[in-house]
Amino acid sequence: MWKTARDSVCLLCRSSAVFPPRTTTLLEPAQCRTFATRRVAESGGSRSARPARMVLSDRVARPRPPTGTGGKAGSGSGSKDYGGGDRGDRKPSRRNIVDGPFAAMNRTVANIDRMEGRVSRHKKDDKRKGERKGKGFKALNMQRALTTIGYGQRSSIKERMQYVESFDQFELLPSVKQAVAGEVLKGMVDIKPTPVQRLAIPALLGQDVGGGNGRKKRGVKVDGRREFLLAAETGSGKTLAYLLPAVNAIKVAEEGDEATAAWNKRLEAEKIARGDKPMASWIDNFEPHPNTARPRVVVLVPTAELVEQVIKVAKTISHVAKFKARPLSANYDALKNQRNLYSTLGVDMIVSTPHLLATIAESDPNVLSRVSHLVIDEADSLLDRSFAPETTKVVDRAMPSLKQLVLCSATIPKRLDNYLVDRFPDMTRITTPNLHAIPRRVQLGVIDVSKDPYRNNKKLACADAIWSIGKEAAAQQTGKNTDEVDVKRIMVFVNERETTQEVAEYLVSKGIDAVALHRDTPEHRQSEMLASFTSNEPLIKPAKEAEGGNRRHLAHTKVIVATDLASRGIDTLAVRHVVLYDVPHTTIDFIHRLGRAGRMGRRGRGIVLVGKDDRRDVVAEVKESMFMGQALV
Numbered sequence: 275m276w277k278t279a280r281d282s283v284c285l286l287c288r289s290s291a292v293f294p295p296r297t298t299t300l301l302e303p304a305q306c307r308t309f310a311t312r313r314v315a316e317s318g319g320s321r322s323a324r325p326a327r328m329v330l331s332d333r334v335a336r337p338r339p340p341t342g343t344g345g346k347a348g349s350g351s352g353s354k355d356y357g358g359g360d361r362g363d364r365k366p367s368r369r370n371i372v373d374g375p376f377a378a379m380n381r382t383v384a385n386i387d388r389m390e391g392r393v394s395r396h397k398k399d400d401k402r403k404g405e406r407k408g409k410g411f412k413a414l415n416m417q418r419a420l421t422t423i424g425y426g427q428r429s430s431i432k433e434r435m436q437y438v439e440s441f442d443q444f445e446l447l448p449s450v451k452q453a454v455a456g457e458v459l460k461g462m463v464d465i466k467p468t469p470v471q472r473l474a475i476p477a478l479l480g481q482d483v484g485g486g487n488g489r490k491k492r493g494v495k496v497d498g499r500r501e502f503l504l505a506a507e508t509g510s511g512k513t514l515a516y517l518l519p520a521v522n523a524i525k526v527a528e529e530g531d532e533a534t535a536a537w538n539k540r541l542e543a544e545k546i547a548r549g550d551k552p553m554a555s556w557i558d559n560f561e562p563h564p565n566t567a568r569p570r571v572v573v574l575v576p577t578a579e580l581v582e583q584v585i586k587v588a589k590t591i592s593h594v595a596k597f598k599a600r601p602l603s604a605n606y607d608a609l610k611n612q613r614n615l616y617s618t619l620g621v622d623m624i625v626s627t628p629h630l631l632a633t634i635a636e637s638d639p640n641v642l643s644r645v646s647h648l649v650i651d652e653a654d655s656l657l658d659r660s661f662a663p664e665t666t667k668v669v670d671r672a673m674p675s676l677k678q679l680v681l682c683s684a685t686i687p688k689r690l691d692n693y694l695v696d697r698f699p700d701m702t703r704i705t706t707p708n709l710h711a712i713p714r715r716v717q718l719g720v721i722d723v724s725k726d727p728y729r730n731n732k733k734l735a736c737a738d739a740i741w742s743i744g745k746e747a748a749a750q751q752t753g754k755n756t757d758e759v760d761v762k763r764i765m766v767f768v769n770e771r772e773t774t775q776e777v778a779e780y781l782v783s784k785g786i787d788a789v790a791l792h793r794d795t796p797e798h799r800q801s802e803m804l805a806s807f808t809s810n811e812p813l814i815k816p817a818k819e820a821e822g823g824n825r826r827h828l829a830h831t832k833v834i835v836a837t838d839l840a841s842r843g844i845d846t847l848a849v850r851h852v853v854l855y856d857v858p859h860t861t862i863d864f865i866h867r868l869g870r871a872g873r874m875g876r877r878g879r880g881i882v883l884v885g886k887d888d889r890r891d892v893v894a895e896v897k898e899s900m901f902m903g904q905a906l907v
């Protein structure tokens with residue numbers, strides 16, 4: 275019969291009457307006599323009903339199902355069924371109404387599911403994150419390398435972006451604005467700044483365009499300098515976002531520089547004195563410009579290829595804005611690099627790899643003594659283990675004169691995040707709402723290599739995928755000029771450098787025009803190989819040349835098999851197809867590699883080859899994230 279356990283208390287009604295006797299401190303509701311009796315009364319049953327039938331609904335501790343998902347009308351969120359079994363559309367009793375002025379009075383039923391269902395406003399983001407963590411993206415979470423950006427934060431950024439619609443709104447000098455429309459984005463209609471440009475350009479200029487905390491957006495001054503992190507998805511125009519404010523700073527500084535004005539006067543006088551003699555014949559003997567070997571702006575990038583890419587944009591701006599931008603890279607011999615830096619005509623901006631600049635600065639520390647703006651592009655690479663020592667050498671030397679330090683990246687790996695918190699705790703972070711997501715218009719296809727017809731032959735699967743793309747391109751061309759072939763450019767990414775050569779050779783044996791690119795490829799050769807992938811122009815070849823006189827040759831494709839080296843920052847606007855021969859080790863690599871396609875809103879296709887030993891769960895989750903347009907956690 276009924277017994278009382280001295281140490282036991284019911285979870286719900288807090289009474290100590292229980293059945294059967296137990297020794298635990300907290301009891302299940304079904305074991306509580308007081309509670310059970312009350313349930314009988316509520317459900318209209320008689321006191322004589324046997325306790326065994328008074329079992330509570332097993333839904334008691336679960337959140338209510340959302341409205342419209344099964345159950346009768348009124349049993350969803352609108353009803354107050356707190357575990358009393360299926361009450362159908364019964365009107366909720368007054369004592370269970372928890373909202374309004376009489377809320378919580380005379381409550382006799384525990385509010386367990388109500389509490390679970392309620393989420394505080396501040397915790398909404400955490401809850402969403404939790405849901406994503408718990409359910410959808412288990413595998414990605416396990417190998418998570420990226421720092422998370424809350425969805426609340428992303429929405430507030432979206433709101434702020436609405437304040438900018440055009441480049442004219444930026445407080446840039448007229449010549450700089452003119453360079454954007456007339457040179458860099460020449461030929462484009464309806465030129466508008468991209469999301470990262472809308473957020474970063476005003477911030478770097480110290481301009482308030484409205485929305486949010488102005489002071490915070492413009493950056494906090496630390497020892498007289500402002501520090502920024504620009505993080506935005508691949509192919510979103512980060513280069514212009516940091517270059518335009520830097521060029522603007524060069525021009526503003528030049529306006530008030532008396533030494534430069536005096537030198538310009540002397541040069542004009544010299545020109546008159548030399549008469550018809552070409553300037554090149556005497557300029558080396560003229561006095562050096564005050565900026566010679568003392569640039570105001572330094573941009574660091576990880577590879578010689580990127581030096582070329584960034585300097586090309588800078589020089590295009592300089593055609594209108596008139597400043598001197600020079601590259602330093604392993605693509606040039608020592609003499610050319612020296613001339614670029616020590617030119618008598620001076621240099622305003624240097625674009626370099628950190629290794630080269632750190633070496634030069636070691637022998638001539640003055641080189642970095644006047645730098646006011648330092649940009650570290652691809653900061654996730656330049657501040658990781660392999661580059662960090664050289665990069666920090668440059669940062670440390672430039673620090674005393676720095677007014678602005680800008681770090682730029684498509685991803686914020688956790689390591690970078692920790693480093694920044696440690697080294698630059700006051701850094702202003704400018705992130706776009708789609709950070710860590712693969713561009714929306716890139717689709718991902720998965721080929722299971724373990725199945726027929728490939729039977730774990732990845733190379734065969736890769737060649738087959740490329741042949742399919744080539745045939746599709748050929749089909750698209752039917753009916754057009756048959757003497758010419760529009761060649762599709764395809765990038766194949768592998769994890770190890772040894773694999774590049776192997777795969778490229780196999781593809782060539784299957785009639786595909788393929789080359790291998792890795793760290794050991796000479797830098798000038800790398801640039802040559804990448805040239806046709808970075809050009810925005812259609813790659814048209816005479817049909818005979820494209821076929822190479824061989825009918826088993828795939829005329830419509832050009833393939834580069836590369837390691838991660840070609841995945842960082844290279845502006846491969848013309849690439850529509852990326853093949854992930856190996857499943858990337860991290861989400862960071864997924865983002866960079868797939869980011870070579872679908873740049874600046876273009877369409878793209880990724881194909882990932884999944885072998886028997888590969889993480890299918892990771893690939894499935896990346897695909898799902900991409901489908902939903904979400905950040906890769």
Ligand SMILES: Nc1ncnc2c1ncn2[C@@H]1O[C@H](COP(=O)(O)OP(=O)(O)OP(=O)(O)O)[C@@H](O)[C@H]1O
Pocket residue numbers: 458459462465466467468471506507508509510511512513514683684842843844845847869873874
């Ligand atoms: N406002 C704009 N409108 C249209 N195109 C633009 C605009 N800004 C930049 N672009 C073009 O977008 C392309 C990609 O820009 P950029 O190379 O700067 O991307 P990114 O964000 O640095 O990419 P990654 O992270 O891969 O380095 C370039 O070809 C550039 O000319």
